[in-house]
Amino acid sequence: MRPTTAVKQHPHDDAPDTSADFRRLSELEALPDPSRTDEAERERLRADLVNAWLPMADRLAGRFRDRGEPYDDLRQVAALGLVKAVDRYDPAHGSAFESYAVPTVTGEIKRHFRDHTWTLHVPRRVQDLRNRVRSARQELTQTVPGRAPALAEVAERAGLSEDEARTGLEALESHSALSLDAELSGSEDGHVLGDAIGSEDPALDVVVDREAVKPELRRLPERERDILYMRFFDDMTQSRIAEQLGISQMHVSRLITRCCTRLRDRTDRQAA
Known part of the structure; x- marks a missing residue:
């Protein structure tokens, strides 16, 4: 008897068949002077499409768990990206909705991390370096237990130069900021970080x-x-x-x- 080969299911193989609804929605949006009934049908179709694809948006949000943001917030951001995808999708182009929606929703989540979770704003290139260095360091930590990975090891694993890896490591500390009331390291007289910041001289x-x-x-x-x-x-x-x-x-x-x-x-x- 031949062994049965397990077929790996695509993560969106359970996607709903909404092609007819998208075509109808496109027809309604193309009407030059839609009636009140047409507007009501358009809003109903739009809401049905968003609800039908919400499970996909939730799965995409789940990929970004454990990165410092509450999962419920990520689901809301993913849902916002889904709404944008539904509003912008054009079935006349011939591509399936999920092939358009997945990068749209994922991009919305990544934009949320870039714009709202960094206390200190750093260039997008530096954020990308940070993500690559973080992944490389996590992988190396599992293979070289008992010590922190060296800079050269992190650079090699991430496919970066040592200078780029160093920039990424520094960016790991830039995701949040210290309070100005935080005590200075090594200070024994109660000096805080704010004491070290100069001010503009009115003179x-x-x-x-x-x-x-x-x-x-x-x-x-x-x-x-x-x-x-x-x-x-x-x-x-x-x-x-x-x-x-x-x-x-x-x-x-x-x-x-x-x-x-x-x-x-x-x-x-x-x-x-």
């Missing part, structure tokens, strides 16, 4: 403004320069300036306003 803007206005200050008449110096550097009141120059306080006020306006306008024109 820098003052330096820039002073350097920009210097040429215009030199063009002012001597008396006006003296008034501005007494007011803003000697911190004299307008009354004291008026008394020292023998003019009215109102005149001092007008001169200060006029000088400041002139300096601002000239400096702005030069910056433009």
Whole structure:
């Protein structure tokens, strides 16, 4: 008696036959002026198609288990990808729906990981390196127990250069970020990470403004320069300036306003 050969079933061999529904949906969407009945039928067909293919979307979501995201969230993302596939699929192209839906749903799940699970944003190429290095390291851990795989071993298993493997290993630590309140490694005086981060020095803007206005200050008449110096550097009141120059306080006020306006306008024109 000949031995029976087991036939491996394709993961989507239980796919529903929805070709007729897709053709009808395509016809309804092509109507130039659909009636209310047509719209209701279109929405019903669309919902039926999504429900019919949800098991496939759930299986695709299951491939991404144990990667740090709740399975229920992955199922929702896969369902969103399925809805997009149903809306965009064109049966006139002749390909089966699953051949279009599988990459669409898988791409939606991968996009979710790329855009929403990284605390620190890194380039897509680096994310790909991280995934290859992670897989290689997991495989090597099973074959070389008792020690961590060396960089050269990881690079060889992943088919990468050592520099690329090193980048991927560094990216493994970039999936999440430390809190700014985390204590610095080796710190014995309670310093936290936030203490090591510098802040913008507001005096820098003052330096820039002073350097920009210097040429215009030199063009002012001597008396006006003296008034501005007494007011803003000697911190004299307008009354004291008026008394020292023998003019009215109102005149001092007008001169200060006029000088400041002139300096601002000239400096702005030069910056433009």
